[in-house]
Amino acid sequence: MGNKISKKEKARREAEARKKEDNKNRMSFILMCAVVLAVVWGVGYLFNGTALNGLPDKSDVASVEILNVRLTDEPKLVADEEGIKNACSVMDLLRIKYGEIEMKEPPVITVTYRMNDGTEQQLLIGETALRWAGKDYEIKQRNHQMVLQFLDGFFFPEYVTTGES
Numbered sequence: 001m002g003n004k005i006s007k008k009e010k011a012r013r014e015a016e017a018r019k020k021e022d023n024k025n026r027m028s029f030i031l032m033c034a035v036v037l038a039v040v041w042g043v044g045y046l047f048n049g050t051a052l053n054g055l056p057d058k059s060d061v062a063s064v065e066i067l068n069v070r071l072t073d074e075p076k077l078v079a080d081e082e083g084i085k086n087a088c089s090v091m092d093l094l095r096i097k098y099g100e101i102e103m104k105e106p107p108v109i110t111v112t113y114r115m116n117d118g119t120e121q122q123l124l125i126g127e128t129a130l131r132w133a134g135k136d137y138e139i140k141q142r143n144h145q146m147v148l149q150f151l152d153g154f155f156f157p158e159y160v161t162t163g164e165s
Helices: 007-048 081-091 141-155
Strands: 061-068 076-078 095-100 109-115 120-125 129-132 135-139
Touching: 061 081, 061 141, 076 081, 081 109, 081 141
Parallel strands: none
Antiparallel strands: 061 076, 061 109, 095 135, 109 120, 120 129, 129 135
């Protein structure tokens, strides 16, 4: 009679086995989600590049000076809240490839952020590369032209033609 298991003990063991199975299924699901996220991030990076880190927040910027040497030698100074917001937001669209390179071309656009604390930060954008915080990066070309066109159209509208006759 010592080999018989009471109904209570049998139910407890079954509940414990279900709990272990549930935990196993939960861990499998979490692992699967992590793998899917890693794959999605990897594919996204390959196609879109990564964002430029460390760009200043618009609330920390007192003014922005933008110079586009393709259009003019005179920089545009932006000190109003809306202009600063736009100048900071458009730079979030820039995508770079991972790893530093050597920028061999002259910059086309120079963006100088004058911060509220009196310091300056400069972003140099070329045709294929950019320099930020003393490091050079290759630009992912997908969004690059759109960023340049936005900067031209928004900050230098007098130099941009609409193509209409």
